[in-house]
Amino acid sequence: MSAPLVALRGLTVDFENGGRMSRAVDGVDLEIAPGEALGIVGESGSGKSVTWLAALGLLPAKARVAGSVRLEKQELIGVPARVLEDVRGKRIAMIFQDPSSCLNPVHRIGWQLVEALRLHRGLHGKAAEAEALRLLDQVGIADARRRLQDYPHLLSGGLNQRVMIAMALAGQPDLLVADEPTTALDATIQAQILALLGSTRRDTGMALILISHDLGVVAENVDRVAVMYAGRLVEEAPGTDLFGAARHPYTQGLLAALPSLIGPRRRLAAIPGTVPDPWNVPAGCRFAPRCPVAEMRCTNVPPPARSVGFRHVATCHRQVEAGYSVWSLPQALPQAAE
Structure with missing residues (x-):
């Protein structure tokens, strides 16, 4: 395997909340x-977005970030702001969840796109305008020259998302972080945006991180999947292995909640309870209060990360066999919380 482009090691993020750290x-x-x-993937509040906002130094000053984030040989945690400014947009770009709140409402689309080209690639004048037109064409926006003169409020959610992708690609990044890029878009536009991200990755060779709570979207568009729960990584595997033979009870619960398009109808399994608050997490496995097969040690001993296959790691005390789901048990009730 080649050396990693980006490596996170022991990354932690703490927020102060009413005098206590979360x-x-x-x-x-x-x-x-x-x-x-x-x-x-993971439920809301699992830490998916915060992880990459912390890696890029985009969290507020009150956040305490520790650990290591390395872009090839360059450390990004604790470095001066000017170093991060050279990385953001140029080496690592990010598409945020709500494009309408990220685009400046008082500036035209063309002005914002040209600004990105000036900052990240040093383009000015006619060269910047020509490249802005090319980027809008690349992301599938028709009549690109006219759209350069539009304000964000004149565009639909899907077009604004395409503009955000064009701005992210303006710096020709090595890594694109797409944070829920299809939120609030209808199914047809979602498919178009995801196809655009896939074709761009193939054409440019950039790496892609797709943050989503939609397992179907992730299954069709990535090589490898990491599952987060309550701020921790609980399972990591190639996509085919994870969706075909998930080993962690939480991952199995997410998959059991998905309807099947083939075979006999079955009752969907719902994971009881909610993700714990960051200031009130269990001492052991954070999923234990909701897990149908939790044991006594799960409540007070943090589980180890175990290798259960090729590049397949699950953080669980139990060795769940491939192809077996704990949510298929009739007695699957959260007994560990009692």
């Missing part, structure tokens, strides 16, 4: 190789 991300170890597509 840990939103707790010891995340993760790598992404050049040209690879990595999906990160």
Whole structure:
């Protein structure tokens, strides 16, 4: 395997909340190789977005970030702001969840796109305008020259998302972080945006991180999947292995909640309870209060990360066999919380 493009080691993020510290991300170890597509899934509040906002130095000053984030040989945690400014947009770009809140409403689309080209590639004048037109064509926006004169409020959500992708690609990044890029878009536009990200990755060779709570979207668009729960990484595997033979009870629960399009109808399994608050997480496995097969040690001993296959790691005390789901048990009730 090639050396990782970006490597996270022991990344932690703490926020102060009413005089107490809340840990939103707790010891995340993760790598992404050049040209690879990595999906990160989990319920809301799992720490998916915070992990990459912390890696890029985009969290507020009150956040305490520790650990290591290395872009090839360059450390990004604790470096001066000017170093991060050279990385953001040029080496690593990010597409945020809500494009309408990220685009400046008082500036035209063309002005914002040209500004990105000036900052990241030093283009000015006619050269910048020509490249802006090319980028809008690349992301599938018709009548690009006219659209350069539009304000964000004149565009639909899907077009604004395409503009955000064009701005992210303006710096020709090595890694694109797409944070819920299809939120609030209808199914047809979602498919178009995802196809655009896939074709761009193939054409440019950039790596892609797709953050989503939609397992179907992730399954069709990534090579490898990382599952997060309550700030921790609980399972990591190639996409085919994870969706075909998930080993962690939480991952199995997410998959059991998905309807099947083939075979006999079956009752969907719902994971009881909610993700714990960052300031009130269990001492052991954070999923134990909701797990149907939790044992006494799960409540007070943090589980180890075990290798259960090729590049397949699950953080669980139990050795769940491939092809077996704990949510298929009739007695699957959260007994560990009692």
